Amino acid sequence: MTHDAAGDAQLALLLELAATPKPGNVDRERDHPDLRFEQFLAGAVGARRGFDAAAAGAPVGDAFETAVAGMAARARDNTQFGALLLLVPLVAAAATGDDGEVTPAAVADVIDATTVEDAAGFYRAFEHVDVRVGAPPDDCDALDVRRGRDAIPALRSRELTLAEAVTAGAPTDGVAREWADGFERTFDAAEALRTGTAPLPERVSRTFLRLLAADPDGLVAARHGDAVAERVSDRAAALADADRSVIDAWADDLVDAGINPGTTADVVAAALFVALSRGVRE
Template sequence: MSLRPERVASFAQLAMLLELSSTPKPGNVDRCHDFPDIKFSHFLASSALCYPVFCRAARGESGLGSLILEAVTSWRQFGLPGNTHFGEVTLLVPLVRAAGMSEDLRSAVAQALRASNVQDSLDFYQAFAMAGARVSEVEELSLSDSRAADEIRQKGLRLLDLMRRSEGHDQIAREWAHGYRRCFDLAEALEKNVASHGLNEGVVLTFLEALADEPDGLITSKHGPGLARQVQEMARSALKSSDCFEAAEEMDRTMLERDINPGSTADLLAAALFISLWRGLRF
């Protein structure tokens, strides 16, 4: 399947919009509710502003880190508050680059990740700081350490190398390190769920399954592993209930009241949506 760069970019933008608008995805902004400090409209704008970046990625222009930084810069120049889509863009940019390279998406994304370089690492650190993103703190090469750039240069660390160092405590890094293994698995589940339940319910069901399968990384970094495991058990209980969508609504209310946001799982879902759209998912 050979697609024009603009078509590939539209799939990435659509993946972001479908992840955003599907409801209820417990604890996340969707079309039915905002957060106090960041709104549904902010996420819509963030998605729209990414389109030129995705076009450049599909054409093979610029490095992965530079493209991620370009996306975050566009959000700040527009005046968007907070961190809207840093994790999603970090996952989607390599996928879009790969889709513009080859019909074999798995092999192409692995190739795109291997081609990352030191400048990608430096640009990624700058983008992370600008986005106000959050990950679990580490002692070595912390994303919040301004001195890390010198060590990255000295050791010649590609962005893929940094992701491999972080895979033990960060879900996004783990996808980079392992060729998007979980995202491809989620895409298969998503396609089955959409075929059986329709688009919105299929996306929500896949989100619950992903949350039940593995503790969310953002919850872990903000609240600790204990609460992340509690949320994982909540998702498992929702899936076992007689009406999992009604249970998801109740779970959503509880998590919003407690300011618990499984944002990393939403990021993985957006990547899975892109893979499925690229493979032919329609609705």
């Protein structure tokens, strides 16, 4: 059997989902009132064909749109858009290696090779879901992702690649930063997931908390403002060595307040993919 990069991506989504506590996110012990655990299971199943396409060498933009469309059809909501935007290029990079292990160099090659047509797939993907994004800068109305495929002529005339489209739109967003920085946080977090003796779900929970402490979450900032996002990260930093019960209580509080650090969870899912490709076991 060739290495199963598509399966690794699917399992990364599922292991990220199940790990608990991940304060503010749906996890094995918590649902949001309008976003349930089962919808994330369905989203991970629906994304599979996009992962298969990426593993088979399909263009990254097409594979991403396929993954998002499948996720949205199964979950009937935007459960994992950001995670898919990280996982699809990682799967494509893993498929170029001999043994399925994904390297920073291979990911950089995938990012650098993205085209205007890949960017068109990215814009089409927005038509399948309701993604919370801010308005674009004043001179970029024609490239507003909320325009979906209507923005494609502007993409073509400006010759914007997928890598440029992702990083230009939201330079402070955690997912876009991974695209801009060669997935630096993803690879660092993958190493953290591979080390230590605690069961993997606990390592996932701790890694989530460390990432949240290090950088304000993009989804929280988009929905609740920068000040709230910074307060959440300060609290995560303060709880770095807290007992599980204290973190659990904070997780309940965040869910009650509707504060959902989903971008940080996206990076954790990407890190889990890298860790799985390098041999971590569930």
